[in-house]
Amino acid sequence: MIIGLTGGIASGKSTVSKMLTDIGIPVVDADVIAREVVEIGEPAYEKIIETFGADILAFDRNLDRKKLGTIVFNNEKQRLALNEIVHPAIRKRMKDRVAQWQEKGYRTIVLDIPLLFESKLTSMVEKIIVVYVDEELQLERLKLRDQFTDQEAMARISSQMPLQDKILLADEVIHNHGSIAESKDQLLSILRKWDCI
Numbered sequence: 001m002i003i004g005l006t007g008g009i010a011s012g013k014s015t016v017s018k019m020l021t022d023i024g025i026p027v028v029d030a031d032v033i034a035r036e037v038v039e040i041g042e043p044a045y046e047k048i049i050e051t052f053g054a055d056i057l058a059f060d061r062n063l064d065r066k067k068l069g070t071i072v073f074n075n076e077k078q079r080l081a082l083n084e085i086v087h088p089a090i091r092k093r094m095k096d097r098v099a100q101w102q103e104k105g106y107r108t109i110v111l112d113i114p115l116l117f118e119s120k121l122t123s124m125v126e127k128i129i130v131v132y133v134d135e136e137l138q139l140e141r142l143k144l145r146d147q148f149t150d151q152e153a154m155a156r157i158s159s160q161m162p163l164q165d166k167i168l169l170a171d172e173v174i175h176n177h178g179s180i181a182e183s184k185d186q187l188l189s190i191l192r193k194w195d196c197i
């Protein structure tokens, strides 16, 4: 079964992904692939420079992610332009990774995709788990993890579909307000219900 794992920024997807890999279920992480497809020399890297200018590069010619983030999370048009460049490459590479895991004989594979709904990628998966926290806790954890100001954190949160809307579209929801152990219990009971473990 191909499972989509989604949520909002800092809602706890990576925390749940780690639980999955710890129990031997492969996870294909869209954020990791999003970094690979913009490495120096990749077609998406060249297109980003064409669109955003060479000012977007750090001294070592890699993308200055902080700078690009400040632009796109404060300008919807620029964010959609970036998405248009990188999302097709991300989608293709994710499909390749799934095929590689399937060739190795894995029957449960999880795709960790923050923008599963926003980017209309739901057709890639059979079941969907949303990792949910309320916005107050999301903001608090995001600021703490990434050392963002209120404004920087809110710009990122508000560029995504609200988590209250995402849970309506989920097959299962992990409420990640409590301890990590409590979230793990919820994950395991979902996987048991779907006969994945």
Ligand SMILES: CC(C)(COP(=O)(O)OP(=O)(O)OC[C@H]1O[C@@H](n2cnc3c(N)ncnc32)[C@H](O)[C@@H]1O)[C@@H](O)C(=O)NCCC(=O)NCCS
Residues within 6 Å of the ligand: 008, 009, 010, 030, 031, 034, 065, 066, 068, 069, 072, 079, 082, 083, 086, 090, 113, 114, 115, 156, 159, 160
């Ligand atoms: C803007 C960029 C350079 C900022 O890089 P940075 O290292 O600061 O953040 P990182 O990539 O680790 O993303 C952190 C989180 O931000 C959120 N996020 C990232 N891109 C977007 C986007 N285009 N729209 C809404 N939320 C996004 C996701 O929840 C993600 O988990 C980077 O996020 C990017 O290239 N985004 C476009 C690719 C994309 O959509 N990635 C998300 C996975 S599909």
Ligand SMILES: Nc1ncnc2c1ncn2[C@@H]1O[C@H](COP(=O)(O)OP(=O)(O)OP(=O)(O)O)[C@@H](O)[C@H]1O
Residues within 6 Å of the ligand: 007, 008, 009, 010, 011, 012, 013, 014, 015, 016, 031, 114, 141, 142, 145, 176, 177, 178, 179, 180, 183
């Ligand atoms: N149940 C929990 N209790 C306390 N802290 C938590 C819990 N779950 C996650 N966190 C912390 O909250 C932060 C966000 O979690 P995580 O990085 O897993 O989110 P994410 O959804 O993967 O974020 P992103 O979309 O940015 O990749 C991290 O610092 C993590 O350690």
